[in-house]
Each structure stands twice: as structure tokens, then as C-alpha cells.
Amino acid sequence: MPAVVYPPFPEGVPVHDSLSTIDYARIKAGDESEIQALWEAATQWGFWYMTNHGADHFFEPMFEMGRETMLLPLEEKMKYRQGDTGDSFVYKAAGSAYTDAKGSKDSAEFLNVSKDDVLSYPRVTHFIYPQTVNARMETTIKPFVEACVEVNKVILNVFNKKLGLPEGCLNKLHPDNEESICEARCVKVSASPGSSQSVALGAHTDFGSLSFLVNKLGGLQVLRPGETEWKYVKPLPGHVICNVGDALTFLSGGILKSCIHRVMPPPLEQAQYDRWSLVYFHRPANSIRLKPLAEDSPLIAEALAAAEDQSQFDAMVTMKEWYAIKYNRGRTSGENDMSKVGKGGMIA
Numbered sequence: 001m002p003a004v005v006y007p008p009f010p011e012g013v014p015v016h017d018s019l020s021t022i023d024y025a026r027i028k029a030g031d032e033s034e035i036q037a038l039w040e041a042a043t044q045w046g047f048w049y050m051t052n053h054g055a056d057h058f059f060e061p062m063f064e065m066g067r068e069t070m071l072l073p074l075e076e077k078m079k080y081r082q083g084d085t086g087d088s089f090v091y092k093a094a095g096s097a098y099t100d101a102k103g104s105k106d107s108a109e110f111l112n113v114s115k116d117d118v119l120s121y122p123r124v125t126h127f128i129y130p131q132t133v134n135a136r137m138e139t140t141i142k143p144f145v146e147a148c149v150e151v152n153k154v155i156l157n158v159f160n161k162k163l164g165l166p167e168g169c170l171n172k173l174h175p176d177n178e179e180s181i182c183e184a185r186c187v188k189v190s191a192s193p194g195s196s197q198s199v200a201l202g203a204h205t206d207f208g209s210l211s212f213l214v215n216k217l218g219g220l221q222v223l224r225p226g227e228t229e230w231k232y233v234k235p236l237p238g239h240v241i242c243n244v245g246d247a248l249t250f251l252s253g254g255i256l257k258s259c260i261h262r263v264m265p266p267p268l269e270q271a272q273y274d275r276w277s278l279v280y281f282h283r284p285a286n287s288i289r290l291k292p293l294a295e296d297s298p299l300i301a302e303a304l305a306a307a308e309d310q311s312q313f314d315a316m317v318t319m320k321e322w323y324a325i326k327y328n329r330g331r332t333s334g335e336n337d338m339s340k341v342g343k344g345g346m347i348a
């Protein structure tokens, strides 16, 4: 299928122009100044662009797999809604989550493919998938997931060192051989130019440790800590967008920032196009208790001691339970309140 040529991201809309660009190849090579730039991005607002990660050539096949799946009749896709009790899921229809406390519905359709299922295929660990997914499991999805896992392991190692944790500590909480809710997601927001749909995917923080996001059209907006204006993150060719999720905020005692974001319909002339995005979510194993690793790191212990409210950095639950709490609140009208974002109010 020939690639669609989209209109450029428009001028004159509010954009974050101070997002750092991190060169992954330099991070991997141990370049200290690049590592410092990553650390600043992750601790100041938890979002950054990343280049040279080597995963680019997996993106188009992933989008094709997503397109083939989203084209299936809704009735067929709804057979794969599995896990609707809050322990992850395969398919989410548009309009099944709320974007605010007034009960406005979202317009984002999701296809999630669990890392565990990808790595154990054809053995089923959690879910079964539509044929469009199975057909691409080994050729398309597995290489994409493996590339993302490798990048995330390197980033976790950087954070591990910077936090002064014992060697390999963060990666041990994200093992390949224990069940987790790590997943690849394809998101579709159908074009509805001129409609009154405002927010496509409600304000939220991501649940897990790290998110690796591929955007083509505008729509992603981030609320930077301490600011009140939502601004777009402009998609840039060759750049993915990375962000920290709640799990790392808990584990680091608030040093690493899980920042609030949402998805709006693409701005201005881009609004006539369906918006496709791709995310890989790296998350601790399901059984990991989300609380500060203060006993393993004097830096985390210090940050915690200095915090006004130490309890906010202890989720009191495991990764799996945290996922269920946030997932279910996103599906309960009246629970989607901005004041609850940091404490599990929103769906990611």
C-alpha cells in the first residue's frame, strides 16, 4: 500500500519546542553528555524525542498490520475484547472510555498485542488474536517488540546507574520470563473533520515504565509539570517520542517523571486524515510491588525523605493491580477527574 502523504504539521498552534532529542546510538555507546541530556529529560518532564534507535524499518509493517486489523468488521473485532476486567485487553472500540468527569466519550480504537504472547507464539500466554495479527506475529510484531525491548533495557540501565541502584536492579524488575502487561499498541483515531469531538484520548499518565511512541500526524499534547497550557508534540521524521510512566515514578520515589498527556484530533488541515500511532509499553512484571526502591539507593531514599507527601510514591499495589485500577477508572464516568491523574484517575 503506498504511503499517504500528509499535510505538514500546521504553523500557529501551541507546540513544545524545548523537547530534547536524544541520540540512542550515543546513549548505547556510553556518551556521558548524551546520558546527562536523557537524565535531564526524564527527571524534568519525562518526555523526549529519540533518534538512531534502529527500529524504523519495523514501523510500516506494524502500521499495515494495524490497518488490516482495524478494517475487520466491528463485530469481528469485538470478539477480541478479552480481558475487559482490567488485566489488559486486545481490542478496544472507540467510545468505550471517558475523557472527562462529565462523561464525554473517547474516539480512539486500540489493538494491543502482549509481549508475552508474541514471544511464546504459537503458544498462547494470555490472549488469542485476529488472523491479521497471527499472520504477522513472527515476521512483523516479534522483531518490532524485540527492538523496543532492547532499547528500553539500555535506557533502564542508564536510569539504574544514575539512581545509584545495584547493577541490573531495574532490568531485573522487567524480566523476559515472567508474566507482564508489556504490549505493542496500534491506535486509530478516525477522521471526523468538523465534528464536535474534542478530546480523542483523555488526559492520562502511562501505567508502566517506558513508552516508545511513533506518531505521523499531530494530536499528542503534553501538559508539562508546572504549566497550565496543553501544547502539541510535533511529529518529526526519524524521531520517536519516549516517555516515563507511573511505575518508574513510584520505583524512583518521584525522581523520574510520569507526565500527563492526551490525544486530540489532528490539528487544522491534518484533521481530514485518520490518525494512526504505534506504541510499545515496557512495564515491570505483574507481581512487582510499586513502591520506592529506597533501601537500594541513597538517592531515592533522600528524594523520598524530602517529599512533602511520601505516601504518593507508594502505589500500595502491584503492577498488575495498578493497571486494573487505572483501566477501570477510565471506564467509569465521573472518575475521570484531573485531580486523580497521578493517583490512577485516567486510562492509558
Ligand SMILES: O=C(O)CCC(=O)C(=O)O
Pocket (backbone or CB within 6 Å): 185, 187, 201, 206, 213, 215, 219, 220, 261, 262, 263, 277, 278, 279, 348
Ligand atoms: O497516540 C498517541 O500519540 C499517544 C497514545 C497514548 O498516549 C497511549 O496510548 O497511551
Ligand SMILES: [Fe+2]
Pocket (backbone or CB within 6 Å): 204, 205, 206, 261, 348
Ligand atoms: Fe499514553
